[in-house]
Amino acid sequence: MGSRGSTLSKIPNVDKLMQETGFSQAHIIRLHDRFRALDNDEKGYLCPQDFEAIKELAMNPIGDRIIGAFFAQGPQQETVDFNSFVKVLAHFRPTDKNRPKESTSPDPINSRTNKLKFAFQLYDQDKDGKISRDELLQVLRAMLEMQVTEEQLESITDRTIQESDTDRDNAISFEEFRKSLDKVNIEHKMSIRFLR
Amino acid sequence: MEDAWGAARSAAQVWLSLVVGLIMLPAMFGVSLGITETYMKVLIKTLKWATFRIQKGRRERETLKPSPSNGIIQRDDGSMEKEIGELRRSRPKRPDGGDFTLSDVFYFSRKGLESIVEDEVTQRFSSEELVSWNLLTRTNNNFHYVSLRLTVLWGLGVVIRYCILAPLRITLAAIGISWLVIGTTVVGLLPSSRVKNWLSELVHLMCYRICARGLSATVHYHNKQNRPRKGGICVANHTSPIDVVILANDGCYAMVGQVHGGLMGVIQRSMVKSCPHIWFERSEMKDRHLVTQRLRDHVNDKTKLPILIFPEGTCINNTSVMMFKKGSFEIGGTIYPVAIKYDPQFGDAFWNSAKYNMVSYLLRMMTSWAIVCNVWYLPAMTQMEGEDAVQFANRVKSAIARQGGLVDLSWDGGLKRDKVKNTFKELEQKKYSSMVVGDDSSD
Numbered sequence: 289m290g291s292r293g294s295t296l297s298k299i300p301n302v303d304k305l306m307q308e309t310g311f312s313q314a315h316i317i318r319l320h321d322r323f324r325a326l327d328n329d330e331k332g333y334l335c336p337q338d339f340e341a342i343k344e345l346a347m348n349p350i351g352d353r354i355i356g357a358f359f360a361q362g363p364q365q366e367t368v369d370f371n372s373f374v375k376v377l378a379h380f381r382p383t384d385k386n387r388p389k390e391s392t393s394p395d396p397i398n399s400r401t402n403k404l405k406f407a408f409q410l411y412d413q414d415k416d417g418k419i420s421r422d423e424l425l426q427v428l429r430a431m432l433e434m435q436v437t438e439e440q441l442e443s444i445t446d447r448t449i450q451e452s453d454t455d456r457d458n459a460i461s462f463e464e465f466r467k468s469l470d471k472v473n474i475e476h477k478m479s480i481r482f483l484r
Numbered sequence: 485m486e487d488a489w490g491a492a493r494s495a496a497q498v499w500l501s502l503v504v505g506l507i508m509l510p511a512m513f514g515v516s517l518g519i520t521e522t523y524m525k526v527l528i529k530t531l532k533w534a535t536f537r538i539q540k541g542r543r544e545r546e547t548l549k550p551s552p553s554n555g556i557i558q559r560d561d562g563s564m565e566k567e568i569g570e571l572r573r574s575r576p577k578r579p580d581g582g583d584f585t586l587s588d589v590f591y592f593s594r595k596g597l598e599s600i601v602e603d604e605v606t607q608r609f610s611s612e613e614l615v616s617w618n619l620l621t622r623t624n625n626n627f628h629y630v631s632l633r634l635t636v637l638w639g640l641g642v643v644i645r646y647c648i649l650a651p652l653r654i655t656l657a658a659i660g661i662s663w664l665v666i667g668t669t670v671v672g673l674l675p676s677s678r679v680k681n682w683l684s685e686l687v688h689l690m691c692y693r694i695c696a697r698g699l700s701a702t703v704h705y706h707n708k709q710n711r712p713r714k715g716g717i718c719v720a721n722h723t724s725p726i727d728v729v730i731l732a733n734d735g736c737y738a739m740v741g742q743v744h745g746g747l748m749g750v751i752q753r754s755m756v757k758s759c760p761h762i763w764f765e766r767s768e769m770k771d772r773h774l775v776t777q778r779l780r781d782h783v784n785d786k787t788k789l790p791i792l793i794f795p796e797g798t799c800i801n802n803t804s805v806m807m808f809k810k811g812s813f814e815i816g817g818t819i820y821p822v823a824i825k826y827d828p829q830f831g832d833a834f835w836n837s838a839k840y841n842m843v844s845y846l847l848r849m850m851t852s853w854a855i856v857c858n859v860w861y862l863p864a865m866t867q868m869e870g871e872d873a874v875q876f877a878n879r880v881k882s883a884i885a886r887q888g889g890l891v892d893l894s895w896d897g898g899l900k901r902d903k904v905k906n907t908f909k910e911l912e913q914k915k916y917s918s919m920v921v922g923d924d925s926s927d
Contacts, residue, residue, distance in 0.1 A: 319601070322600075322601060322602065325606070325607075325610060326600075326606075328838075339600065341606070342599055342600060342603055342606060343599075343603060343605040343606065343895065343899050344595075344599035344603040344604065344605065345596055345599045345600060345603070346908070346909065347908040347909050347911075347912055348592055348595060348596045348599070348909070348912065349592060349909060349912055349913050349916065350589065350592045350593065350596065351596060351909075354592075354593060354596035354597065354600075377597065377600070377601065380594065380597050406593075407589055407590060407593060410589055410593060411586075411589070427589070428584070431588075431589075431592070431913065431916060432913055432916065432917045432920065433910070433913050434910070434913075435910075435913050435914050435916075435917035435921075436917055436920070436921055440921060444584045444920065447584075448584055448585075448586065452586065460586075465586060468586060469586060469587050472571055472587045472590075473570075474590070477567075477570070477571055477587075477590050477591070477594065478590050478593070478594055479594075480557050480558075480594065480597060480598055480601060481557060481558040482557055482558075483557060483558055
C-alpha cells in the first residue's frame with residue numbers, strides 16, 4: 289500500500305544513516321517504529337522521561353548512565369532525534385567479520401574500539417579521558433547501592449585501579465582500560481542481534 | 485422537497501424493518517440465519533487471497549522473513565551469573581568467589597540497550613503487530629504496495645466497512661442498549677420471585693446478543709460444561725470492555741465496577757433494578773476491606789449470579805497475561821477461570837486507553853471486519869491447603885495463559901501508568917552484589 293515508502297520518507301537521510309551505522313533498511317524501519325512507540329507525545333524527539341518509562345531499563349542498576357549516553361552531545365542536551373538514537377544503538381551492532389581492512393576509511397561505529405569507547409564513557413562521566421578513583425567509586429555505588437558497605441566499595445575501587453593502572457597515576461586511561469579487557473570477547477558480549 | 489423527505493422516510497422504515505427482522509429478532513432468540521456465517525466465509529477467502537498475493541509480492545522483492553514470535557532482537561536468556569561469569573572467564577578466580585571487573589558493565593549496558601530496543605512490558609500496551617496485512621489501514625505498518633487488485637480490494641473494503649457495516653452496527657448497538665435500559669427497568673418493577681429472575685436473565689441475554697451482533701462478533705465457546713455457576717467468581721484475562729459482551733452472551737453474570745456518570749451511569753442503575761450487580765463508589769474502592777466484604781457477601785448468597793472479575797486491572801493487548809491482583813482470590817469462593825483469545829486477523833480488539841477514548845474505540849470496533857474470538861471455560865479451581873492468595877492467583881493465571889496460548893508474565897499491568905518500584909532495581913543490585921563481594925558478604 290505504499291506504506292513502507294511513506295515510513296521511509298518520514299526518516300530524513302536514510303541512506304546516509306545506513307552508510308554511517310551499517311544498519312539495513314529493514315532494521316532502520318524497525319528502530320523508527322520503536323522510536324515512535326517510545327515517543328509518547330509524538331514530539332519527534334525523545335527526552336529522558338521517555339527512556340525512564342521503559343520498565344526494564346528502570347530496573348537496570350546503571351539505567352541512568354545508559355540514558356545519559358544518548359544525551360552526551362553537550363552538557364545541556366535534552367532531546368534525542370532519530371539520527372542520534374540510531375547512532376548510539378549502532379555501537380551494539382554485531383561486528384562485520386568480513387569487512388576488508390581499509391586503513392583510509394574511519395572505523396565503523398560498531399568496531400571493537402568504538403564499543404570499548406562507549407563502555408569507557410559509561411565510567412568516565414566528565415569526559416576527561418580518564419576514569420578517576422572517584423568516578424569508579426560512583427559507578428560501583430550505583431550498581432551496588434545499599435548492598436555493600438562504604439568500606440567494601442572503597443576497597444574494591446582501590447583493588448581495581450591497582451590491577452589496571454600501569455602508569456601509576458591513580459586513574460585508568462582509555463589505553464589501560466583497553467589493555468585490561470584484551471581477552472574479553474567484546475564483539476559477542478556487546479552486540480545485539482536482530483531477528484528480522 | 486416533499487418527495488425527497490417521503491423517500492427518505494420510507495427508506496428509513498425499510499432499513500429499520502430489515503434490521504429488526506433479519507438481525508435483531510433472530511439474535512434475541514439465539515437463532516442464527518446464517519448471514520454472518522456466509523459473510524465470515526467470504527471474508528476468510530478474501531483475506532487468504534490477499535495474504536497469498538502479499539507473500540508472492542514479497543518473494544519477488546526478497547525482503548524480510550516473517551518470524552513466528554513477535555520479537556525483534558535475539559535475547560540471551562542466560563542469568564546474570566552466567567553472563568558475567570563468561571565476561572570474567574579470562575581472569576583467575578579469587579578465593580572468596582567475589583570479584584569486580586571493568587567488564588561487568590558490559591552485561592548491564594547490553595541489557596539496558598536491549599530493553600531500549602524492545603522490552604517485554606511496554607510492547608504489551610500497544611496493539612499486536614500482524615505478520616500479514618488484513619486489508620485494514622490501521623494495521624498497515626510495513627506492508628508496501630503489491631498490486632492494483634489488492635488496492636482495489638482494500639478500497640472496496642473501506643466502502644463496505646464504513647458505509648454499510650458501520651451504520652448497521654451503530655443502529656444495532658443503539659437498539660441493544662436502549663432495550664437493556666427499558667427492559668431491566670420494566671423487570672425491576674416486578675416483585676422478587678423466580679419469574680423475575682428468569683425474566684431478568686432473558687432481558688440481559690437478549691440485549692447482549694444484540695450488542696454482539698452489533699459488533700459482528702463470532703465467538704466460539706469451548707468446554708461449556710465448565711461454565712461458571714451461581715455463587716462463584718468468574719476470572720478472565722482483560723483485553724477490552726467488549727470482553728463483558730463476549731462473556732455475557734453465553735451466561736449471566738453479576739458485574740463489578742465503579743459507578744460512572746452519564747450514559748454508563750444510566751445503564752448501571754437500570755441493570756441493578758432487575759438483578760443485583762456490585763457497583764462501587766469511587767471512595768469505597770479505596771477501602772479494600774469494604775470491597776472484599778461486599779464481594780464475599782455476594783458470593784456467599786448462593787442464589788446470586790457469579791461475579792465477573794478481571795484481575796489484571798487493566799487492558800492488555802491479548803498476547804500475554806499479566807499479574808493477577810490477589811484481591812479477587814482472597815474472597816474465598818470457587819474460581820471459574822476463563823481464557824479469551826481474539827483473532828487479530830479480523831480486527832484488533834485491544835483498547836489502548838492512552839490513545840483512544842471509549843467512543844473512538846467503539847467506532848474502531850464497528851469499522852473492523854469482525855470480532856472473532858475463542859472462549860475457553862476452564863475447570864473450577866479452589867485455593868489449596870497451604871497456598872496463599874498470590875500463589876493461587878499465579879496458578880490460575882498460568883492455567884489461563886496456557887489455554888489461551890498467551891505469554892505468562894509476572895509484571896504488573898499497573899505499570900502501564902505507574903513507574904517501576906525501586907524494589908526491582910534493588911533485587912538486581914542484590915544479585916550483582918553477591919557476585920562482587922563473594923560468599924562472605926555481610927548480609
